[in-house]
Amino acid sequence: MTGDEQTTEVEPELRSYGISVEAVDGGDPLELTYMTAFPGREVHHGEIGRALNALIDRAEADAWEPVRVEGTVVRSPGDVLGTWHAEATWFEELIAYEISETEFSSRVLDTLTHGDEPAETDGSDAAGEPAEAGDEA
Numbered sequence: 001m002t003g004d005e006q007t008t009e010v011e012p013e014l015r016s017y018g019i020s021v022e023a024v025d026g027g028d029p030l031e032l033t034y035m036t037a038f039p040g041r042e043v044h045h046g047e048i049g050r051a052l053n054a055l056i057d058r059a060e061a062d063a064w065e066p067v068r069v070e071g072t073v074v075r076s077p078g079d080v081l082g083t084w085h086a087e088a089t090w091f092e093e094l095i096a097y098e099i100s101e102t103e104f105s106s107r108v109l110d111t112l113t114h115g116d117e118p119a120e121t122d123g124s125d126a127a128g129e130p131a132e133a134g135d136e137a
Helices: 003-016 045-060 088-095 101-110
Strands: 020-025 030-035 069-076 079-086
Touching (some): 003 020, 003 030, 045 088
Parallel strands (some): 030 069
Antiparallel strands (some): 020 030, 069 079
């Protein structure tokens, strides 16, 4: 199965897990944007888990080759609640029973940022993107 075919099948799988997919850009990394069902002040951890479980299940079935996944959670189009990512090696280690589900989850949650967090000290914004001119505080 080619990368494009795998990506085409990822969206319906995510939707079957209750993820309101706004956009999926396949490749490496796989960029996933979804609208949260929990538009509070923080990203809902269970929702991240459902998205990742859809991908883990596909990987275990040899229907998806793990790549880095970059998740963007929106309250509404353009209103970013937060971002997270998962490395390809984390999926591989989980599937090979080299790390536990708890370790996998902890690694992902350690990457979680919220849209209202201040810019990173390396000059990037909370999503890791370079700050635009005029964005300086």
